Amino acid sequence: MAFEERVQILSEAEQDELYGPPAFTSADQRFFFSLNDKELAIAKSLRHRGQRYMLVVLLGYFKAKPVVLNPGFHQIKQDLKYVYQTVLPGPGCRPFNLTPKENERIYQRVFQLCNYQRWNVKDHGAALRDYLSQQARAWTAPRHLFDAANEYCSGQKIAIPAYSTLQKIISQVVGDEQEHMAAHLERAMSRGLKQALAELVNGTGPLPFRQLRQSARNFTGTELEKELIVYRHIQHWMPEVDLLLSTLSLSQKNLQHLAEKVDYYGAKLKRQTVGSQWLYLLCYLQTRWQQALERIADGFVHHVRQTKQKAKDYAQEAVFKDWQKAAKNVSKAAEVLHLFIDDSIDLQLPFATVRQQALSLLTKRDLESVCLFLNEQRRSVDEAMWQYCDEKESLRKGLLRELFLCLRFEGCDGTQHLAAALAKTQNELNGQDAQLQTADTRLLSKKSREFLLDGEGNILIDRYEWFLYQQIPDRLNGQLTLPDITKYRALDADLIDGEHWRKNKYTLLQQSHFTKLAEEPEKLIKQMAMELDTRLYEVGEYLEQEDNRNIILRNPQGKRFWRLPSASKHHLVNNPFFQQIPTTGIADVLRMVDRDTGFIDCFAHVLGSQSRSRSHEYDLLAILVGNATNQGIYGMAQISDRTYDQLSTIQANYLRLETLNAANDNINNATAKLPIFRYYNIQEDVIHASADGQKFEARRETFKTRYSSKYFGTQKGVSAMTLIANHAAINARVIGANEHESHYIFDLLMSNTSDIIPDVLSTDTHGVNHVNFALLDLFGYQFAPRYAQVGKVINDMFDVKEDKEHRIQLCLKKPINTHRIAQHWDTIQRIAVSLKQRKTTQATLVRKLSEYKGRCEQVPDMRSCLSSGAMEQGSS
Structure with a gap:
């Protein structure tokens, strides 16, 4: 294959980083150049002093990254100096470079010491291609396959091949x-x-x-x-x-x-x-x-719920106005009552005549309202709601019916009759007459029969159609499914095919590289239970300590109350240090960052051009600044010498989600290599990440923008979910303001493509659900949410008692059903592997796992996930 046909994977900076000598700090030198007895013996067995030093350096480099290097003397002279001054004390050596044969002989010893193999196309090429072909079925992005190839080589103890x-x-x-x-x-x-x-x-x-x-x-x-x-x-x-x-x-x-x-x-x-x-x-x-x-489904749900809410508002207002009108009509009701004692009325007159005279004073409906008022009763809100629906006939026969006929429903054990009624309704409405003719009265509750049946017991067919529509939105949580729509289809459809799972389960588990998934459930549960008991004991001991300043226990009137300490807010001022730094334009900052990281190279042309020309560098910077400041390219064109058409073309060719992600990863990876980065760690050698959503009002209306009076007033907006590790924004998602943040926590972590891998993740209360505890633990993360009301969480989850020695003891209020975890361990494994293989979007699957928890009878495996999540939550 010609070089022009090779796909571009790494930027030049990334190639230099992977296939060039690493830049070791003094701490790195002490760690990677330290030798055990076997390594020291092999190093001393070499006759040439310079080759001994070179063996130690290349061995240290290989431990850092398993790549075969052939660096020049001046590239690594500082590391060589460290070796002959500290590791193998000696007089040093003159500048020299290894010949290819000398380099090969040294790496033979390196491979022997590290138990690695040199890459060989004949021996390893076919197996790697087969592995990458399997990985390509999940994701064909070249960078993903490149990382998968490195993982494969690492697992097989093979040195990384040439780029x-x-x-x-x-x-x-x-x-x-x-x-x-x-x-x-x-x-x-x-x-x-x-x-x-x-x-x-x-x-x-x-x-x-x-x-x-x-x-x-x-x-x-x-x-x-x-x-x-x-x-x-x-x-x-x-x-x-x-x-x-x-x-x-x-x-x-x-x-x-x-x-x-x-x-x-x-x-x-x-x-x-x-x-x-x-x-x-x-x-x-x-x-x-x-x-x-x-x-179409979202639109149908929206209009049905909106109509129901408007009907409720209309009904409450109508009932209130009716009550007010009845109060005003009490005087006229007195005139009606006076008819019964009016001596001028002939007693032989028919009652119908007197009744007609009474109705001339008050209408029948007003008279009924006055009677209810005098009995201190009000009209039925439900009746007023149905009257509102009767007035919305054009909506029902028009938009709602069109949307409804596009959907295909399936039911579960408790909704089969409803699903059958919906299908029958669609068939009748799709017929020549387009009229609903039959109704399943078994669906009607005792309360609804009063409003959907007339005086003779016949169904009011128009109201019955409204009734069916209103049953749908609240049952799209697993009770009713839309098999053609990923968002609303059954959970099993989002998982690996059942037959494929049964045949290839062990292979799939091995390919996932998750140790917990491959363990026996009984052994894992026992280990987790011991960790939970230990943690509860440690927390009790910690609460007893006098220097405990994190959780305060108050006991007023014999009732325990837990709270976090609150400190008074001090006057916030900028540190004087920052006043000494001169102000720098954002464009100059971006140029400096590009100089050090080359992130502009990540904006590859949409047609896959092999050219690495940077002729559009300043245009791209202008586009980035314009979009980041909410000015857009039109605003930048107005204040710069670039035309709108020029910026629009470059944006369409170079600016995409994948290129933005690549550029962001490039900057974050370079930041993580700076010596100062580790000083942002809250804990030693632990990267603590945080995820939170920030609301932004939107200028343009899209299907994702939603109303939120709390954040946007009368306007629409979106929520930007951001994953921050230390101070670096490593991933982000834009979601609707009406969507739950907790559904996207796992997706943010798993779709993170940077080299910064968090160990611990924190969110606020909006990011918490039991499913996240279970999934993050299975995938090797620790979930440590920040609860707004920590006292309520403790009181809801734990019983706090005192032993005979008055020491605090914590235990779970609700015992964890470990039997269910073991019983459905196969399903938990299938869910985790499906998430790993991106069978569906991870946020969609987590949303279903979270929302279906109230319908565990229909989805029994959800209970096991929730039980596992509860166990991990207790340990956290």
Whole structure:
């Protein structure tokens, strides 16, 4: 394979970092150049003094990173000086460089001492390609495969191959994977679908490509109509599209990556091979189909809940006004009562005549209201709510019905009748008459029958349709599922296929590299239980200490109360040190950071250009500053000599989520190598990270922006979830202001691609749930949340008692069901491996694990996850 065909993986700075001599501090020199007896004996066995020193240096380098190096003398003279002054005291040596043969002989000894093998294509190439082919099914990003190759070599005790070797292997793996998929599509795709895809690329089909890419920005009927148009046009192709992609066994991450190629290339998609066009478009159609269905479902849920809330507000206001009006009509009611004692009325008059005269004074409804008022009763709020729904006939027959007919429902044990009724309703509404004719009265509760049945016991069919719609939103937590929508489908659909799991369980567990998952549950549970008991005892001992300043126990009136100490706020001023530092422009700071890290090189061209030209360096800096300061490229164009079209083109070509992540990782990795970085550690050799959400008001309306009167007033906004390790922002996610932060904690950690790997994670109360405790522990992290009301947490979880010697003893109020953990350990392993393989987005799976906990009868394995989480929470 020619070099031009090799995929670019590392920047030049990253290549120098991995394949160049490491820069050791004095502490690193003492650690890596220290020798045991065997190493010292082999070093002294070399005759040439310079080679002895070189062996010690290269051995230390290899311990730091298993790469074969051939550095020049002047590159490592400081380390050589340390060796002959400290490790092997001697007179030193003259400058020299190793010949290839000398270097090979020294590394033979290094491999022997470290129990490693030298990379050999014949011996190791095929096995590495097979391993990377398996990894490519989860994620084909070259950097991911590069890291996977290094992990494989580390696991197999093989020295990391040369960069060009890994480039060639990874390029071959990615190319073979795409060629395999393109060949399969050529054989399996129907002629009609091929024609439809060609029309999309050429813009000659019934649905313009521009309209296909347009999506709803909010929940209004006009915007949701965009999703309905897409649904109607691609609906008949989706069964074949889903079948084709399922045979390719693409992971969710790969599918998203390939789908994004359509947005990356745009009109230039025509330049790609036909096979690549098919692959990208099929993935895009499925992603766009999923997006349309999810937004249709979200829109349906939104309008049903909004209508229900408006009906409740209307009903409360109507009842209040009715009560007020009845109070004012008491005087007229007196006139009605006077009719019964009016001597001028002939007693022989029919009652109907007198009744008619009474109704001329007060209407029937007003008279009923006065009667209720006199009895100190009010009209039914529920009746007023149903009256409001009756007035919203156009919404029910229009937008809601259209959205409802796009959805396919499945029920569980307790909702089978509801799912059947929904399916039957859809069939009738899809019929020629488009009228709902039958109703399942078994679904009606005793309370609802009063409002959905008329006086003769017949169903009010319009209200019954509203009734069905109102049952859906609150049951999309596992009771009802939408199998076509990732967000609302059953949990089992997000996990590794059951048959594949049973056949390949042990292989999958070994590939996950998680030691806890491979252990026997009884042994692991016993170990965790001992750790929990020990921790509870230690905490009790700590609380007894007189110098305990972290948790204070108050005992007023015999009732324990726990609280954290609160210190008075001092007047905050800037440290005088910072006043001595001159003010520097942000552009100058960015140029300095780029000089030291080369992060601008991470903004690769969307078409995969091999050129490393930095001709757009200042344009990219302007775009970054403009977007970061919320001015945008239009604002930057107004105040600079760059045109809007120029900045817009460069932004489209270079600025993407993946390039932003790469640049951020580049800066963070360089920061982590600075000697000062470790002084930010709260604990020695422990990186403590923190995740929190910050609310931002949005200028533009998107489907993710939401109202929040607490944060945005009458405006919309989003929440930016940020993962901070020490002082470095290593990952971030933008979520809706209505979404729960705890669902994204695990996703932030697992999608972190920087070299800064947190050991401990803290969040505020919004980031806490039992599932996070269990998952983070299984994946090797410690979860240490900051509770706003720590006293309430302690009182809810623990019984605090005193023994005979009046020492504090803590024990759990609710015992942990360890039997359930062991019983469903296989399911816990399957969930963890599915998260590792990115079978679905990790936030989606965590959300389901968290929200389904109230429906454990339908999802029994959730109990085991929650029990495991409770055990880890108790230990924390």
